[in-house]
Amino acid sequence: MMVLNKKGSRRITVDGIEYRWRIRRKPSYVQGLCWAPMSYAVEAANANQSGTTLIVTSGQAHPTNWLGVAAAPIRPADVAASIREARNQGWDPDQAGSPFPLDRSAGFVAQP
Template identity: 55%
Template sequence: MALGRKGARRIVVDGTSYRWRLRHRPTYSQALCWSPCSYAVEHAVHPGTTLVVTTNQPHAGNWLGRPGNAVLPSDVADAIEAAVRQGWVPTRPGSPFHLNQSTGFSSAH
C-alpha cells in the first residue's frame, strides 16, 4: 500500500526521510466521531510497510464539531520512533503496521 504523493508531507526522524499524510476529509466513521483520527507514514526513498497511526483525537473535519488537536510533526516523529521500537521496519514489504495511540478517545455513540 503506497502513500499517494499528493498532500504528503516530508519529515526526517533520526536521519531517515519519511512521508506522512492525514486524510483531508474524514471517513464516515471519523466524521461521526465513532472512530479517532488516523494518518499514514512511509519511508520516503524505499517505501515498504506503511505505518498507520490511530490517534486519540477526533478528526478536525468531524460533522459534530467536536474539538480535536492538530496532528503536529512532533507527534508524527514520536509515533515513528515508537513504531520502530515496536518492530516496524519501513523498508520491508508487508501488511500495514498499526500503531494504536487511541487510549482516552471517547466515541460519540
C-alpha cells in the first residue's frame, strides 16, 4: 500500500468518485535525463480507507527534466481518462493491494 501525501495533491471527481492525484515535484534520475517518461499517482480521496494506488506512466517528459526537452502538462482530462482506463482494466481503488500500473507511454522517445 502506498499513500499519497496530501500536500501537493489535487482532487478530481470521475464518474461520481473523488480521487487525489499527484506528480512528483522533482524528476527521478531517469526522468531528469529523459530516459523514462513522467509518471503520476492516483488514489481514492477517502482517507479512511487504505486502497490500491494507481501509478500512471505518461507518454511525455517530466516538465523539469534536465535537458530542457519540451513537455506538455498533465491535464485533469488526462487524469480522468487514465482513471477510466484503469477501472476498465480492473483497478479497484478501494481494494487493498500492490500499486496498479497503467502504461500510457506509447510514443515516448527516450533521449540518447
